[in-house]
Amino acid sequence: MILIQQITTLVRDADRVEHGVDLLINGNRIVRIGRVEPVEISPETTVISGKGRIVAPGFINAHTHLYQSLLKGRRDDVPLVSWCEQVTFPFVRAVLDRLWKSGDAEIGYLWSMLGAIEMIKSGITAFIDMDMNLPGVPQAWCDIGIRGIAAMSLVDQWVPNDFITAPEKLREDTLKLIEDWNQKPDEDPLVQVFLGPSAPFTCSEGLLSWILEQAERYDLGIQTHVSETSWEVEHSLETVGKTPLAYLDSIEFLSRPLLAVHGVHLTDEEIELAAERRTTVVYNPKSNMKLGSGIAPIVKMRRAGVEVALGTDGTASNDLLDPFEEMRVGVLLQKVAGEDPTALSAREIFRSATAVGARACRIDAGTIDVGKLADLIVIDPSEAHMFNLGGEVIPALVYCAKGSDVKTVIINGRVVMRDRTITTVDERAILREAKKVGETYG
Amino acid sequence: MILIQQITTLVRDADRVEHGVDLLINGNRIVRIGRVEPVEISPETTVISGKGRIVAPGFINAHTHLYQSLLKGRRDDVPLVSWCEQVTFPFVRAVLDRLWKSGDAEIGYLWSMLGAIEMIKSGITAFIDMDMNLPGVPQAWCDIGIRGIAAMSLVDQWVPNDFITAPEKLREDTLKLIEDWNQKPDEDPLVQVFLGPSAPFTCSEGLLSWILEQAERYDLGIQTHVSETSWEVEHSLETVGKTPLAYLDSIEFLSRPLLAVHGVHLTDEEIELAAERRTTVVYNPKSNMKLGSGIAPIVKMRRAGVEVALGTDGTASNDLLDPFEEMRVGVLLQKVAGEDPTALSAREIFRSATAVGARACRIDAGTIDVGKLADLIVIDPSEAHMFNLGGEVIPALVYCAKGSDVKTVIINGRVVMRDRTITTVDERAILREAKKVGETYG
Numbered sequence: 001m002i003l004i005q006q007i008t009t010l011v012r013d014a015d016r017v018e019h020g021v022d023l024l025i026n027g028n029r030i031v032r033i034g035r036v037e038p039v040e041i042s043p044e045t046t047v048i049s050g051k052g053r054i055v056a057p058g059f060i061n062a063h064t065h066l067y068q069s070l071l072k073g074r075r076d077d078v079p080l081v082s083w084c085e086q087v088t089f090p091f092v093r094a095v096l097d098r099l100w101k102s103g104d105a106e107i108g109y110l111w112s113m114l115g116a117i118e119m120i121k122s123g124i125t126a127f128i129d130m131d132m133n134l135p136g137v138p139q140a141w142c143d144i145g146i147r148g149i150a151a152m153s154l155v156d157q158w159v160p161n162d163f164i165t166a167p168e169k170l171r172e173d174t175l176k177l178i179e180d181w182n183q184k185p186d187e188d189p190l191v192q193v194f195l196g197p198s199a200p201f202t203c204s205e206g207l208l209s210w211i212l213e214q215a216e217r218y219d220l221g222i223q224t225h226v227s228e229t230s231w232e233v234e235h236s237l238e239t240v241g242k243t244p245l246a247y248l249d250s251i252e253f254l255s256r257p258l259l260a261v262h263g264v265h266l267t268d269e270e271i272e273l274a275a276e277r278r279t280t281v282v283y284n285p286k287s288n289m290k291l292g293s294g295i296a297p298i299v300k301m302r303r304a305g306v307e308v309a310l311g312t313d314g315t316a317s318n319d320l321l322d323p324f325e326e327m328r329v330g331v332l333l334q335k336v337a338g339e340d341p342t343a344l345s346a347r348e349i350f351r352s353a354t355a356v357g358a359r360a361c362r363i364d365a366g367t368i369d370v371g372k373l374a375d376l377i378v379i380d381p382s383e384a385h386m387f388n389l390g391g392e393v394i395p396a397l398v399y400c401a402k403g404s405d406v407k408t409v410i411i412n413g414r415v416v417m418r419d420r421t422i423t424t425v426d427e428r429a430i431l432r433e434a435k436k437v438g439e440t441y442g
Numbered sequence: 443m444i445l446i447q448q449i450t451t452l453v454r455d456a457d458r459v460e461h462g463v464d465l466l467i468n469g470n471r472i473v474r475i476g477r478v479e480p481v482e483i484s485p486e487t488t489v490i491s492g493k494g495r496i497v498a499p500g501f502i503n504a505h506t507h508l509y510q511s512l513l514k515g516r517r518d519d520v521p522l523v524s525w526c527e528q529v530t531f532p533f534v535r536a537v538l539d540r541l542w543k544s545g546d547a548e549i550g551y552l553w554s555m556l557g558a559i560e561m562i563k564s565g566i567t568a569f570i571d572m573d574m575n576l577p578g579v580p581q582a583w584c585d586i587g588i589r590g591i592a593a594m595s596l597v598d599q600w601v602p603n604d605f606i607t608a609p610e611k612l613r614e615d616t617l618k619l620i621e622d623w624n625q626k627p628d629e630d631p632l633v634q635v636f637l638g639p640s641a642p643f644t645c646s647e648g649l650l651s652w653i654l655e656q657a658e659r660y661d662l663g664i665q666t667h668v669s670e671t672s673w674e675v676e677h678s679l680e681t682v683g684k685t686p687l688a689y690l691d692s693i694e695f696l697s698r699p700l701l702a703v704h705g706v707h708l709t710d711e712e713i714e715l716a717a718e719r720r721t722t723v724v725y726n727p728k729s730n731m732k733l734g735s736g737i738a739p740i741v742k743m744r745r746a747g748v749e750v751a752l753g754t755d756g757t758a759s760n761d762l763l764d765p766f767e768e769m770r771v772g773v774l775l776q777k778v779a780g781e782d783p784t785a786l787s788a789r790e791i792f793r794s795a796t797a798v799g800a801r802a803c804r805i806d807a808g809t810i811d812v813g814k815l816a817d818l819i820v821i822d823p824s825e826a827h828m829f830n831l832g833g834e835v836i837p838a839l840v841y842c843a844k845g846s847d848v849k850t851v852i853i854n855g856r857v858v859m860r861d862r863t864i865t866t867v868d869e870r871a872i873l874r875e876a877k878k879v880g881e882t883y884g
Contacts, residue, residue, distance in 0.1 A: 230781070340734045341521050385763070385845075391515035392515065395517075435831070
């Protein structure tokens, strides 16, 4: 059991804030919010003081690429396609080359750990990682204790030939990942498998159909990049005669609730389509800015009833896995885009980063309620940058809080960070090892 | 003397990076960069290890309003004029009312301290504060040891009548501020006085002429808000028949090098004018985004040869005094504005936040060179979010570093923060007092 006592401010969700309550966790679930009497708890209960603290749902990062933890701070001046060619492709090539030649997969465990450490230290408790299929990647999440979704990246066209796995091997690998890692939801697994067709233009129609069949068969979520750049939209019109989301709909790919990443250049018709098909758009404001991709029409999407989750994207195009900064920039960008300070509220983006993200990721968390998974964070608002006289807590979290204010993180009923120290793995040793091994990849 | 030994990465400016050097400070100046022998230092020398650290120039925040340290996290959904009416004006009214009735000025000292603490803890070593003229405001900077410029806010029209001081009193107060606080540059003062006409539309032509005269007489810098919103441009065309900067030029107000804050809606002609008149524009990207004011044409300005400094603006419209986040957002916003990832580089914004800001603020710092003022910061890049394999240091600082990575801050040759503890004042006591006193202002 974990008891958080006398919580000064409990943010149950964007609209419900309580003060001066206790919160009790048993196993991996929240079992009580209110007053907890000493007799109710076992002697082994971990007691955490909530005095002067804000307790909130952990953040959901609905899109990232953890392998880019090894590519931080590289190139800030090239468009998406050249950036792929100069920054990500050479690294991917080196990883796959070594994996295929010698089976060496340690690097995957290390980048996955690096990303997990950064996310926990900024208050992220669950995420979707569209990544290469190295067995160490989800293993790291189990070891550190973060909730992760492996959305295995699937491609069979457009990318360099040496990245393309033979069709049977791709299918075999995908089925093996599902078998190894997709645990039953009623077991509250830390790891889920989603299918991650990289983008409509990098997958043949045959591959997309096969993906949809597997998603149906194993009841899996699907995430894909859609309409990130205007180039992609033109390319789609030229090759399949339709805009990307319209094309996906035409081949029945929206029959399951898709997570459409970016959606920067969705047309008005596609926004209506996303609302009808219950497609969730994942907004990655900082990445879209850095790559000069454009400003996603989030205000239009919300008006049309499209659900919007929040993602950081990978750290080669962001370069942080920080939900506070991502929320801030996400709101600010919508306000300036329409020169309208009322365009998107702090409350709305907080909902995207918690409850909406959790629903899209099929995780029973994102709000603090009895019966929900115990995925939550304890924030210390006592530094000068959080000084708040009579302000509301949600705007304070969105506009003033920093990752470094997160002191304690609980995921699946386990304390994974306490007073800013990761409790489950040796953070320094991992950083040293990642540097050593990373450097051998050039 | 202060010796920083074996600095792993010394960022002298945006273009010069050295490794493995020592840095020696004597009095308030940098006296040696290179190898310092033990015999050269006195026994009382403070020795700081630079191993594994990045040492860089302290950041210059070229525009803020520290009184807003008491207004963080309030309202996120109103345009500039309503925001003034609902957020800042009531507070200003309460402060002035109490000041004029009972001479109570403690609140100024407290907000000034709150802002200074937040800035030091994020790596800012100097700033311009356009603020109310309360004597405690610059006193706080002397006590904590930060370099500050009091740009006394001057208005005589447009704002509510009860904010307007009688003309003689305004002049008298201004001259008293100059007499009390404007120290001679050759004494390396911590405090300078600038004149801060709030905006062209809030000052009569008579007041602006008087301000220019005083600036000439005492050799003072001038900072004013210019073309923050499209409303202001229309209002200017209606009232004086010219756009704001063109109007200022027509009354000779650009004859001294002005710091023009915002410049979001400068016309192409005004950008040429700014270049000719050596007007420095202060870019405040986050504030312009939050208030929905627009995107400043920084790329055009740079092409025309206009110098651009960086500011956070006040914490009611930002709501952080964080140079790392401001640099990041400033670059990202320019990249997305033109859908061009090459629009503005990390190097360029770093220069704005250091060397360009220092020059505009008439401070002999902003780069790390022998003879310069010892205003510098020591950064710990060892957390996972700064993990950097073979990347360059400037992009890593701009895209990955956080305020919390700044461990030690030296201003004017004095260690004001060491290992994240402010050494000069009792931070906790100030926060408690600010809360207590702040709450009496409603």
